[in-house]
Amino acid sequence: MNVAVDTQLPVQRIGFARKSKAYFALTKPRVIELLLVTTAPVMILAQGGIPNLWLVLWTLVGGSLSAGSAGAFNCYIDRDIDRVMKRTSKRPLVTGELTDREALVFAWVLGVASIVWLAVLVNLLAAVLSLAAILFYVLVYTLVLKRRTPQNIVWGGAAGCMPVLIGWAAVTGSLSWTPVILFGIVFLWTPPHYWPLSMRYRADYASVNVPMLAVVRGRTVVGLQVVLYAWATVACSLLLIPVAPMGILYSVVAVLAGGWFIFEAHRLYSMAIRHDEVKPMRVFHSSISYLTLLFVAVGIDPLLHF
Template identity: 45%
Template sequence: MALVDDRSMTMGRAEWTGGSASVGDYFELLKPRVMSLVIFTALTGMVLAPGGVHPLLGFVAILGIAVGAGASGALNMWYDADIDRLMSRTARRPVPDGRITASEALQFGMVLSVLSVMVLGVAVNWAAASMLAFTIFFYVVVYTMGLKRRTPQNIVIGGAAGAFPPMIGWTAVTGTLSWESAILFLIIFMWTPPHFWALALVKSEDYARAGVPMMPVVQGAASTRRQIVLYAALLAPIGVLPTVLGFAGLTYGVVAAVLGAVFLAFSVQVARVTEGPEARKAAMRLFFFSIGYLFALFAVLLVEHLVVGALAGV
């Protein structure tokens, strides 16, 4: 495994040279692309939850969840600045690039963390706020500080952090958890490893240089490809569970079944094409399709529920 160079080891999580940060730099700290997925899945959880919520409280809940997700991203970038600067994919992030200092990122993330939890607790309910606090803790402490640099199972276990938002959204409406929200959690949880491992196959040299024990670095590309197929095979039927268990309709079930089959087919292609430019193309095809897969599943859940609700009110 590659080691972090002497300069990064010396600096650790200390100050970088930054100080001329713009609003855009701070916004980048929030990991807006990740935040958009968090917002969307949390909103789906809220809409599917029984009972409904006042639109203003719903907006505050989504805002709190979004800010909490952004706070997690900022704290992740603070802690990981030393390895981010060694990887081409992350070297231009605000902290390793020197546009924001490590202490500024830390303070920004901590303030947003506390603010998001307090707003969600005071304005909505403390059950949802507690789940948000746990999610931030899990992502920053358990995944970023504990798992990411120590085990190739980092994404498998750490993926739970990204799977909590629909449960938080559900709890914001009902004040309690339910098996339906647990199914939404399970879909995202099982989706996360093949999604990230597809990218890791392409970026394995980056991870090796930074000393991050991603699956392709530690167990090899062949093992990673087999596990991608395994997770895709498990994900396909899990994606259909909302229809099987009765809290989604036939439209969702058909879409989930078709997309799950395509996901599995792309995964098999990744396993079969192992060399040359075509292997990279196959992995990136799966990576980008996986993003569309998850958005499509939750979009159909959302639209289907809204349409059924509207027809019921006619």
């Protein structure tokens, strides 16, 4: 099936408050929230205690601008399929609250502002990593991978791992094995987090020829991949214990929360094998809770020894 023709909807006259809300929605704020959850705790771990609070603020603001820019570019590039998919029917370029030009200008302004902000107020390495995240998400994931391969979210998800590197670089001015492992946790977590969502919206992705794994493979295959990546995620999280090193709090949370995440992944797979009604959003939501708990433990654990 061909994707609908990309036509610009008539421009609506809307008030300042509604316009501002539309710009905010363009940044994909829920994604930003998740990225911030992984940034601040890493800064505490890098410092071995509470870092300079101004530095934390500058880093979180710069990271939010960077992620918002990537999200806005994504909405602009994918506006043709967003106008077809039900899941994205409320996005501002679909509703006509923003024009294509407004979205593109906004994306560029946020992107440039984020790089300058981080370079001036944090450090050059954080700014370079932020630029790399934007370019990877926009050029590699959105333009190259998303519409061409079911592995899109696997490799494209690397952009979402950059905040842990940015947070570490903001405090130390360098990188080491600890942030690399943290990067690996988020990288391996992304597929079992997103693939259940793609199962829920399989028809949407199929309607616009986006080859998400759930579109090109059966539920059993997707369920098995979710299980394998969940195990890999938890295994990677345990590597942080001897390398960082982490204390008892992180160790307990990593084991218990990781066990819960794996259980939910196996539950999804079992339901797919038995041809029961699959509830993929349960794994989707539990994956968010798992990552949040894990990174909260990353931030609290060093404070117990401060």
